[in-house]
Amino acid sequence: xxxxxxxxxxxxxxxxxxxxxxxxxxxxxxxxxxxxxxxxxxxxxxxxxxxxxxxxxxxxxxxxxxxxxxxxxxxxxxxxxxxxxxxxxxxxxxxxxxxxxxxxxxxxxxxxxxxxxxxxxxxxxxxxxxxxxxxxxxxxxxxxxxxxxxxxxxxxxxxxxxxxxxxxxxxxxxxxxxxxxxxxxxxxxxxxxxxxxxxxxxxxxxxxxxxxxxxxxxxxxxxxxxxxxxxxxxxxxxxxxxxxxxxxxxxxxxxxxxxxxxxxxxxxxxxxxxxxxxxxxxxxxxxxxxxxxxxxxxxxxxxxxxxxxxxxxxxxxxxxxxxxxxxxxxxxxxxxxxxxxxxxxxxxxxxxxxxxxxxxxxxxxxxxxxxxxxxxxxxxxxxxxxxxxxxxxxxxxxxxxxxxxxxxxxxxx
Numbered sequence: 032x033x034x035x036x037x038x039x040x041x042x043x044x045x046x047x048x049x050x051x052x053x054x055x056x057x058x059x060x061x062x063x064x065x066x067x068x069x070x071x072x073x074x075x076x077x078x079x080x081x082x083x084x085x086x087x088x089x090x091x092x093x094x095x096x097x098x099x100x101x102x103x104x105x106x107x108x109x110x111x112x113x114x115x116x117x118x119x120x121x122x123x124x125x126x127x128x129x130x131x132x133x134x135x136x137x138x139x140x141x142x143x144x145x146x147x148x149x150x151x152x153x154x155x156x157x158x159x160x161x162x163x164x165x166x167x168x169x170x171x172x173x174x175x176x177x178x179x180x181x182x183x184x185x186x187x188x189x190x191x192x193x194x195x196x197x198x199x200x201x202x203x204x205x206x207x208x209x210x211x212x213x214x215x216x217x218x219x220x221x222x223x224x225x226x227x228x229x230x231x232x233x234x235x236x237x238x239x240x241x242x243x244x245x246x247x248x249x250x251x252x253x254x255x256x257x258x259x260x261x262x263x264x265x266x267x268x269x270x271x272x273x274x275x276x277x278x279x280x281x282x283x284x285x286x287x288x289x290x291x292x293x294x295x296x297x298x299x300x301x302x303x304x305x306x307x308x309x310x311x312x313x314x315x316x317x318x319x320x321x322x323x324x325x326x327x328x329x330x331x332x333x334x335x336x337x338x339x340x341x342x343x344x345x346x347x348x349x350x351x352x353x354x355x356x357x358x359x360x361x362x363x364x365x366x367x368x369x370x371x372x373x374x375x376x377x378x379x380x381x382x383x384x385x386x387x388x389x390x391x392x393x394x395x396x397x398x399x400x401x402x403x404x405x406x407x408x409x410x411x412x413x414x415x416x417x418x419x420x421x422x423x424x425x426x427x428x429x430x431x432x433x434x435x436x437x438x439x440x441x442x443x444x
Contacts, residue, residue, distance in 0.1 A: 322393025
């Protein structure tokens with residue numbers, strides 16, 4: 032065969048096969064119709080036209096169909112329905128957790144915020160211009176946490192159920208600050224709470240925290256040295272003095288606003304926590320209502336220092352500095368404090384949990400045994416809860432206690 036498949040002596044076979052003048056090789060002189068050619072191809076591949084029949088003549092040759100051709104429709108199997116899923120049914124959407132409560136029935140107010148406090152557009156405009164801060168525009172909840180040396184800190188300040196319902200601002204204030212670095216760092220936690228009867232108490236609480244924080248920050252090196260050296264008397268005198276300065280500033284601000292000192296004040300209590308892991312001395316100081324508790328061995332201890340007469344408003348005037356700018360010279364800054372100055376130092380043990388709180392949490396801690404027991408069960412573990420867990424614990428509700436709550440807990444490792 033040649034390259035094109037021709038045989039020897041038949042080089043023009045391809046041309047003769049497809050010559051237009053060559054006679055048809057079919058069984059009839061007429062040329063094949065389109066139908067005949069289709070039927071021939073269909074029989075070759077095993078397909079037949081509908082209604083055409085597979086008839087063959089006497090000679091065994093299929094006869095041409097007399098009817099018009101129909102389109103060939105291949106048999107396509109119907110799609111099968113998807114098999115039903117055999118896995119478990121999808122779970123229903125999880126509902127948001129609701130703060131728990133103790134007692135025979137839930138408190139009166141809703142557990143979630145209802146109304147926002149009113150904002151002063153003038154204060155907002157001044158704040159936007161950088162002229163002043165807006166203490167009244169405090170968020171509903173403040174959450175903080177830290178870990179230094181051998182302790183872990185969790186702190187939260189919550190607007191009370193009553194204030195949430197009435198659209199009042201959070202009167203409690205929380206300040207956490209670190210001064211210095213490394214082993215010489217000093218952590219300050221300040222908790223302040225204003226009285227319901229004082230209309231500007233929420234501003235006073237934030238302001239007194241800032242003033243005391245500023246004074247502690249300026250003296251943190253000396254305070255850290257006194258704590259490590261165990262100089263208790265020097266600490267008490269110095270902290271009494273700077274607390275008086277803070278309230279002196281607060282009283283001066285009240286005078287600027289045309290308010291009586293009692294209308295622009297707040298209770299405050301603070302913790303000083305050295306970051307040095309070799310120093311486990313914890314220092315408490317403050318004035319006014321609130322609480323200081325220690326969880327040891329699974330049981331709460333109320334370690335709030337008793338107020339003594341010599342620590343009253345008019346006592347220890349030698350520790351109080353001279354007149355503060357803007358404060359009436361005829362009065363001592365100590366007279367602006369809402370109660371006797373309180374001070375205590377304690378040495379922490381691994382496994383202890385120290386709790387500093389405002390009056391809104393101290394009252395159910397002292398008056399509701401089930402409330403205190405529940406928190407003891409939550410916080411007695413070696414590892415402190417995360418921020419979300421601590422917030423959930425602090426939201427434990429009990430009827431009759433709807434005020435703001437601020438708490439700072441320190442886990443000792």
